[in-house]
Amino acid sequence: GVAMGFAPNIGPTVGGAMASAWGWRSFFVLLAALTCVLTLCALVLVKPTKPHNAAARLDAVSLSLSTLGLGGVLLGFSDASSFALSSPYVWVPLVAGAALCVAFIVRQKRLESPLIDLGVFRSARFNAGFAAQNLLFASFMGVTLVVPLYVEGLCGGTALQAGMVLLPGTVAALVLNPLGGVLTDRIGARRVCLVGGLMLSAGAVPMCFLDAASPLWQAVVFQGVRACGVSLLIGPLTQWSLADLPRPLVPHGSSLSIAVRQACASFGTSAMVLAISAGQGIASRGGLADGLRYAPDALAALPYHLAFGFSAVLSLCLLAAIAWKVR
Incomplete structure (x- = not known):
């Protein structure tokens, strides 16, 4: 929280303080530096652990469907602020993203070890x-x-x-x-x-x-x-x-x-x-x-x-x- x-x-x-003092590009320099520090900290401090379920495997197809599905929906909504709702830049990613999200849900119901167990609902x-x-x-x-x-x-x-x-x-x-x-x-x-x-x-x-x-x-x-x-x-x-x-x-x-x-x-x-x-x-x-x-x-x-x-x-x-x- x-x-x-x-x-x-x-x-x-x-x-706002950085943009006023050094210009708006300075904030992206800070973000790049923080990203490098975060990456180094993750490599050094996050230690490998034994999985709770040794038989579990990452389902790459489910991961791809969820990422592309949610990404497509969000891209469509974002483009709606710049293009007309009838523009293919809006409805194509929306339709494609929604279809991929549906495919993700269907796949989770069929897998024995789903990426996300929809039994939570x-x-x-x-x-x-x-x-x-x-x-x-x-x-x-x-x-x-x-x-x-x-x-x-x-x-x-x-x-x-x-x-x-x-x-x-x-x-x-x-x-x-x-x-x-x-x-x-x-x-x-x-x-x-x-x-x-x-x-x-x-x-x-x-x-x-x-x-x-x-x-x-x-x-x-x-x-x-x-x-x-x-x-x-x-x-x-x-x-x-x-x-x-x-x-x-x-x-x-x-x-x-x-x-x-x-x-x-x-x-x-x-x-x-x-x-x-x-x-x-x-x-x-x-x-x-x-x-x-x-x-x-x-x-x-x-x-x-x-x-x-x-x-x-x-x-x-x-x-x-x-x-x-x-x-």
């Missing part, structure tokens, strides 16, 4: 937690992109200011993720998740009404509140969804949740970018010849209202799912 809450928020802050509790985690990641990951776009594109702020708006979420992740785990162990997941869901919605809904005239402190407060909600949800939802699975199925449920929720995070981000692109098209047809940055009216803010609104709807759906299912 600390990793998932900390990294998306500290990245724009560090990146026999648990109603896992299904509810799985859906809730996907809504959570689709809601909050994309906002870490939309907020900097809003600050720089509509408000005329700097990259550093955009990163500072996300900084409270970094502090929240460091403090509230462990606290959420402690509280879940003591009072149960339901009350912790309800508080987290309420905070996420309380921060997400007001962001739909931000415009160029809104002071940046409002964006800081709203984003900080929603970040606190996210930090109280990641760990408890994960623990609650896996707790009902038989022990041999826990690794399968965990792996599936991690893979799909990351895909949903990318889907949410793509959908928000698509909403911004659609809103900019509407605004341009409304006669904003000078561009969004210099038009601080309701029409100029429409692209960001649509993106923030999409995130808010997902947050409210998550709150409803928690209230209904998490016990």
Whole structure:
């Protein structure tokens, strides 16, 4: 939870500071250096271990189907922000990716030792937690992109200011993720998740009404509140969804949740970018010849209202799912 809450928020802050001081290419130099350090650490520190099941083998076909299937779907959604929905750059990867995902599911049902045992879906509790985690990641990951776009594109702020708006979420992740785990162990997941869901919605809904005239402190407060909600949800939802699975199925449920929720995070981000692109098209047809940055009216803010609104709807759906299912 600390990793998932900390990294998306500290990245724009560090990146904004580096872009302001040394240019935007400097951040990619840092990423390359960190990748080299990570690779060296993995080679030195990650020791080989004996497998729990010596007969188990990696099914390369299943791995390829899942990678290409999810990749194709995400590519289609990403291209939808740049091309018309009727463009082959959109529907070809979408159709191909969906077909490969179906083929992956069919193959898992036929294998004696599947890459992912789909028996995890026999648990109603896992299904509810799985859906809730996907809504959570689709809601909050994309906002870490939309907020900097809003600050720089509509408000005329700097990259550093955009990163500072996300900084409270970094502090929240460091403090509230462990606290959420402690509280879940003591009072149960339901009350912790309800508080987290309420905070996420309380921060997400007001962001739909931000415009160029809104002071940046409002964006800081709203984003900080929603970040606190996210930090109280990641760990408890994960623990609650896996707790009902038989022990041999826990690794399968965990792996599936991690893979799909990351895909949903990318889907949410793509959908928000698509909403911004659609809103900019509407605004341009409304006669904003000078561009969004210099038009601080309701029409100029429409692209960001649509993106923030999409995130808010997902947050409210998550709150409803928690209230209904998490016990």
